[in-house]
Amino acid sequence: MPFQTLRTWFERKPSVAPPPKDRSQLRVGIARVLNVWSTHQFWVAFLKELGISSENIVFSSDTSEEQGREFGKGRGTVDCCYPVKCISGHYGELVFGQKKKINILLSPMIHSLPSILHGHVVDTVTCTRVMAGPENIKAGFLKERDVFAENDIVYASPFVSLGDRHMVTEQLFTSLKDVFDLDLEETARAVQAGFQALDSFTTKARQRSRDILAWCAQNGKPCILVLARPYHMDPGIGHEIEGELQAHGYPILWLQYLPGDDDLVNWLFEEDVKTGRIKSPFDISDVWTSSYSSNTNEIMWGAKFATRCPWITCVIRLSSYECGMDQPTYTPSQKIVEATGTLYFKFGDLDSTKPGGGIKIRVETIVHYLSKYSEEIIQRKLGYLSPDCPLAVARRSDAAVST
Amino acid sequence: MAQLTTIGQLPLNQPPIHHYTAYRPRPFKREERDKVTILYGGLTWKHERLIQGTLHNMKYNAEPLPNIARDDLDAGKELIDVGACCPTIFTTGSLVNFLKKEVAASSKGEVANKYVFLTAGACGPCRFGQYHESYSMALDGLGLRDFRMFLLAQDELDQGPSGGGGLEINLPLSLGLIWGILFGDLLSDLEYLTRPYEINPGQTDQVLKASVEYLYRVFRERPDHGAKYGTLAWHLLTNYFTNALREVCKMWDAIEVDRLRVKARVKITGEFWLQTHEGDGNYNIKRWLEQEDAEVVPPPVAVWLHYLLHPTIRKLEHRHSTSKHPRLEQTLLQALERIYRWTYNRFRKALADLPNELPDQEELRELAEPFYHFELRGGEGHMLIGKALHAYHHKKAHMICELSPYSCMPNTMSIGSMANVIGKYPDLLYAPIEVKGDSEVHALSRCQMILTEAKRRAHEQFQEVLKKTGLTVEKIRKYEERHPETRRATHRVPHLGYSGTAANYVLHLAQDRGLARA
Numbered sequence: 065m066p067f068q069t070l071r072t073w074f075e076r077k078p079s080v081a082p083p084p085k086d087r088s089q090l091r092v093g094i095a096r097v098l099n100v101w102s103t104h105q106f107w108v109a110f111l112k113e114l115g116i117s118s119e120n121i122v123f124s125s126d127t128s129e130e131q132g133r134e135f136g137k138g139r140g141t142v143d144c145c146y147p148v149k150c151i152s153g154h155y156g157e158l159v160f161g162q163k164k165k166i167n168i169l170l171s172p173m174i175h176s177l178p179s180i181l182h183g184h185v186v187d188t189v190t191c192t193r194v195m196a197g198p199e200n201i202k203a204g205f206l207k208e209r210d211v212f213a214e215n216d217i218v219y220a221s222p223f224v225s226l227g228d229r230h231m232v233t234e235q236l237f238t239s240l241k242d243v244f245d246l247d248l249e250e251t252a253r254a255v256q257a258g259f260q261a262l263d264s265f266t267t268k269a270r271q272r273s274r275d276i277l278a279w280c281a282q283n284g285k286p287c288i289l290v291l292a293r294p295y296h297m298d299p300g301i302g303h304e305i306e307g308e309l310q311a312h313g314y315p316i317l318w319l320q321y322l323p324g325d326d327d328l329v330n331w332l333f334e335e336d337v338k339t340g341r342i343k344s345p346f347d348i349s350d351v352w353t354s355s356y357s358s359n360t361n362e363i364m365w366g367a368k369f370a371t372r373c374p375w376i377t378c379v380i381r382l383s384s385y386e387c388g389m390d391q392p393t394y395t396p397s398q399k400i401v402e403a404t405g406t407l408y409f410k411f412g413d414l415d416s417t418k419p420g421g422g423i424k425i426r427v428e429t430i431v432h433y434l435s436k437y438s439e440e441i442i443q444r445k446l447g448y449l450s451p452d453c454p455l456a457v458a459r460r461s462d463a464a465v466s467t
Numbered sequence: 468m469a470q471l472t473t474i475g476q477l478p479l480n481q482p483p484i485h486h487y488t489a490y491r492p493r494p495f496k497r498e499e500r501d502k503v504t505i506l507y508g509g510l511t512w513k514h515e516r517l518i519q520g521t522l523h524n525m526k527y528n529a530e531p532l533p534n535i536a537r538d539d540l541d542a543g544k545e546l547i548d549v550g551a552c553c554p555t556i557f558t559t560g561s562l563v564n565f566l567k568k569e570v571a572a573s574s575k576g577e578v579a580n581k582y583v584f585l586t587a588g589a590c591g592p593c594r595f596g597q598y599h600e601s602y603s604m605a606l607d608g609l610g611l612r613d614f615r616m617f618l619l620a621q622d623e624l625d626q627g628p629s630g631g632g633g634l635e636i637n638l639p640l641s642l643g644l645i646w647g648i649l650f651g652d653l654l655s656d657l658e659y660l661t662r663p664y665e666i667n668p669g670q671t672d673q674v675l676k677a678s679v680e681y682l683y684r685v686f687r688e689r690p691d692h693g694a695k696y697g698t699l700a701w702h703l704l705t706n707y708f709t710n711a712l713r714e715v716c717k718m719w720d721a722i723e724v725d726r727l728r729v730k731a732r733v734k735i736t737g738e739f740w741l742q743t744h745e746g747d748g749n750y751n752i753k754r755w756l757e758q759e760d761a762e763v764v765p766p767p768v769a770v771w772l773h774y775l776l777h778p779t780i781r782k783l784e785h786r787h788s789t790s791k792h793p794r795l796e797q798t799l800l801q802a803l804e805r806i807y808r809w810t811y812n813r814f815r816k817a818l819a820d821l822p823n824e825l826p827d828q829e830e831l832r833e834l835a836e837p838f839y840h841f842e843l844r845g846g847e848g849h850m851l852i853g854k855a856l857h858a859y860h861h862k863k864a865h866m867i868c869e870l871s872p873y874s875c876m877p878n879t880m881s882i883g884s885m886a887n888v889i890g891k892y893p894d895l896l897y898a899p900i901e902v903k904g905d906s907e908v909h910a911l912s913r914c915q916m917i918l919t920e921a922k923r924r925a926h927e928q929f930q931e932v933l934k935k936t937g938l939t940v941e942k943i944r945k946y947e948e949r950h951p952e953t954r955r956a957t958h959r960v961p962h963l964g965y966s967g968t969a970a971n972y973v974l975h976l977a978q979d980r981g982l983a984r985a
């Protein structure tokens with residue numbers, strides 16, 4: 065058989081014929097995994113702008129062992145970190161577990177990410193497994209036969225550099241034009257709508273974090289920062305460890321949504337910029353020189369923010385089992401945080417099972433330390449900063465904080 | 468609001484903060500060059516010796532680190548955060564053990580002044596991109612923070628003087644290093660296609676050593692042609708290097724081989740460091756395969772360099788480019804890619820076209836595309852799948868042995884995707900070998916299983932070609948007696964559609980040398 069013929073047989077092509085132009089009846093399933101956790105606002109707005117109604121955009125559920133057992137069993141192709149391994153269950157749920165069948169399974173290969181550190185770091189790309197996870201997982205649904213095609217589902221996995229906005233329209237148009245019957249202009253509009261939604265959400269979330277910090281500042285209360293990857297927000301990945309702490313009355317901040325307002329970061333990093341240690345408050349080259357990876361960079365910046373910010377008296381580091389990106393960051397992030405006496409606790413090797421009892425005991429220990437040392441930590445850290453704290457007067461009067 | 472009143476008032480007993488600071492090497496100054504030795508490593512001893520030729524040519528003192536040994540794994544594990552991939556652990560451990568030995572023989576201060584370490588880096592979120600973070604952690608652990616380590620970006624040939632001017636990464640240095648790497652690859656190809664068939668055991672290794680030493684001198688004596696375009700033009704057009712390779716070819720001519728030994732041809736792929744390495748770091752798997760009756764197709768570093776400069780594949784790397792002439796840049800890059808291939812082929816030709824040609828990157832991309840997108844970064848990216856399919860479709864090997872470091876991020880992804888490839892091509896023999904560094908028996912026995920089938924196929928093909936040509940081993944032996952040149956290592960056996968050397972050899976004698984008609 066000629067080699068060319070073989071090749072055309074296995075060409076990347078949609079599993080079934082492209083759907084009709086009227087998209088009101090199209091149902092799109094999105095795997096709620098990896099960096100979809102920090103970009104889903106983009107995807108929802110993008111699809112809505114294309115005419116897909118909200119009720120026809122479905123996300124797979126939070127990760128769970130049951131999900132993996134019921135829908136992902138036998139589809140794993142390799143052993144790796146749990147945030148990637150669990151994707152089989154999400155795909156399976158979208159394919160087999162929907163009352164109303166989906167037409168398209170969307171699982172983007174996200175190459176780069178929007179980041180507050182953009183322009184201050186070498187790059188903002190994702191972990192190689194975040195990028196390539198979908199290729200790996202899809203193999204489990206195609207290796208014996210095309211499970212997507214059998215279920216009348218088009219599998220769409222666009223490669224997209226969300227951190228490099230000028231590239232996104234072309235990338236999504238090229239990869240999705242046959243899937244959604246797109247033209248270039250409508251793709252551009254949808255991309256714009258996607259970024260607007262994402263930006264607006266991020267701004268609000270950062271403002272919310274600032275409100276929490278302002279409340280802490282005005283009430284002399286401590287809070288906790290979670291240093292983790294966005295998908296540790298998934299209860300099946302991060303095991304809601306932060307929730308257990310919050311239940312003890314400590315407000316929780318996630319590094320992804322730390323406030324980046326000039327007044328605040330200038331106050332926190334004033335000394336560092338003045339002494340030439342860094343060029344700007346978002347510069348992390350003093351602690352991390354290989355600043356390529358977006359999530360890793362932000363973890364480093366979050367650690368720097370936390371060690372300086374008086375009311376963050378404790379940092380919780382979450383990390384998944386066998387995470388190659390986190391591995392070289394353990395010691396630096398701990399040393400950054402502890403430089404000012406800020407408490408640091410790491411929950412490493414997180415896997416599919418919630419280590420229930422272990423977490424409970426550790427949470428109690430953390431709460432004990434927090435209640436014992438927070439006051440002292442706040443005082444000490446305040447001593448290192450100038451008196452002009454921008455959080456002293458809350459910018460918003462409605463800073464109601466529920467703990 | 469009590470807290471606010473104390474802002475900025477550092478209590479008297481409050482110690483000043485010492486914020487964590489990443490490792491930064493103190494400068495390596497121009498005037499220190501004579502007293503300082505540059506350490507480097509990460510490739511094979513052949514590549515490293517040739518690189519040393521260039522460094523000596525540029526008047527640097529330079530020394531490769533000793534080859535990786537098993538106890539480097541323990542030394543590395545001891546000093547870096549748990550969970551690192553084995554290439555990181557091995558290379559860190561190797562540096563650690565070297566420094567420990569030196570410190571024991573002199574002092575920390577002396578070692579910190581006497582050596583600097585040069586390592587590849589600056590190429591992405593994984594791979595070497597973070598190696599140096601582990602190295603610096605290890606230096607901390609050794610109390611050698613004063614020791615200097617510099618990164619060599621892989622994608623810039625002219626980085627100028629760095630970190631004090633002691634090391635100047637300019638065009639003559641970069642071209643010398645690249646040429647050294649290409650020559651290391653070419654010699655490796657000769658080595659692996661000869662040794663399994665040598666009549667006198669050990670002769671290949673002897674000739675290889677002599678060739679490396681000869682080429683070391685060629686690099687050391689390389690004439691100076693300025694720092695910019697003059698040197699570029701000279702490197703591309705001179706006969707200095709091709710003549711040297713012809714001399715090498717003559718040395719290999721002396722080796723007598725028996726190509727009727729039926730061997731399974733095993734193509735090595737995998738993570739960059741692990742596939743390139745020859746030693747304990749990958750359980751000496753290449754030598755082991757030869758002992759198990761295989762002919763190894765080694766992975767040239769040249770393919771990785773080709774990937775790095777390929778215009779289609781690297782388009783993504785230029786996404787932040789502020790160039791006013793992007794089209795011109797693209798055209799230049801295209802020209803550069805062609806020149807690169809032309810140069811490699813020129814070198815191959817000087818070696819009687821014995822070394823393997825570089826695969827077409829566009830073809831690798833197309834082959835991999837249904838399974839692994841070519842813009843996915845990290846490790847070897849789509850190339851692992853592309854190379855496996857390339858070898859399969861073009862019958863370049865009976866089996867693929869993919870060396871994958873335990874906990875390697877990109878490798879696990881492409882190995883997973885290979886499940887889809889195998890689903891489509893069930894007769895592709897593929898052995899993904901996870902390398903932890905300390906579980907040799909398990910890894911080699913996995914390889915052994917697939918190798919058994921590969922050997923069976925090699926023998927089957929050999930019988931098939933004998934039948935097809937009507938030749939017998941005795942008949943061929945008689946012919947060889949009359950034509951001893953066919954038993955020379957430099958006698959090229961063209962690829963005639965079989966995966967194995969013996970089968971191609973028989974067909975070659977039958978078709979090209981008219982033996983079937985004789």
Ligand code: SF4
Binds near residue numbers: 146148384
């Ligand atoms: S960052 Fe870590 S946990 Fe996330 S995908 Fe990469 S290796 Fe897995």
Ligand code: SF4
Binds near residue numbers: 845846
């Ligand atoms: S490619 Fe794999 S083994 Fe190599 S540095 Fe990256 S993670 Fe480690």
